[in-house]
Amino acid sequence: MTENTQEQVTLETINLDVGYYKDLNIIQGLNMKARTGKITTILGANGVGKSTALKAMFGFLEPNGGEILLNGESILGIPTHKKILKGLAYIPQQPGVFKDMTVEENLELGAWTFRRDKKQVREKLAANYERFPILRDKRKQITGELSGGQQRMVEIGRTLMADPKMLLIDEPTAGLSKMLAVEVYQMLTDLRDKEKLTILLVDQEIRQALKIADYVYVLELGRNKFEGPASDFTDLEKAFWV
Secondary structure (H helix, E strand, O other): OOOOOOOOEEEEEEEEEEOOEOOEOOEEEEEEEEEOOOEEEEEOOOOOOHHHHHHHHHOOOOOOEEEEEEOOEEOOOOOHHHHHHOOEEEEOOOOOOOOOOEHHHHHHHOOHHHOOOHHHHHHHHHHHHHHOHHHHHOOOOEHHHOOHHHHHHHHHHHHHOOOOOEEEEEOOOOOOOHHHHHHHHHHHHHHHHHHOOEEEEEOOOHHHHHHHOOEEEEEEOOEEEEEEEHHHHOOHHHOOOO
16 A cells, blocks of 8 residues: 655654653554545554554653654644644543533633633634534533533534644544444544544544545554555455454
8 A cells, every 4th residue: 555645744753652661662663644634544453552642642642762743843842732832633532521511611611822812712612603503502501411422522612712723533432322423423524624624533433434534544563554545445354453
């Protein structure tokens, strides 16, 4: 499998080594590119380091070696809040909404870096309500009363308040029913197709992830095993994880 070297790349890892201890790397020599305006998916069995890779990209883990580039610039050692200002955002696997707060209060938390600019906050809220009309209808509702899919929508909307250009998303449908999962995957494809966001997605729902992905990386024991356009992975009977 080969890749198109002419495509623009938003985020790239080069020979990335990551672990929770200096002498024990879970991710070993990871080479990966997230193509601009596309959905790139990282697949692999449990424990191969998919989530660990995302945490390193966002700065929650310090790599033991290698490089991470955002728009061609190294972001190693840059604090996470500054990465947000550079257009990079991270949505973790575990839901991060504040269930005792209203939908609008949750969304407003995403505007923390410009909270004193009331006009900009209003504009970003309006953009989210345009993006997710159901949130406008439920803006005064307690977030914990929403369905799991709607809570994920609130979390994504809050992240989009900061106007990121790239999203790192870890297991977006974990714990959701198949019906709600479909809604979340549609949200992600809309963000790519309508808003041209770059998305790097870690997922266990292999078939669903392949349906929305443009490019795929498969990891095994923390290393690159396969990569290629999602169309190369359509014959799942031949894929090593089935």
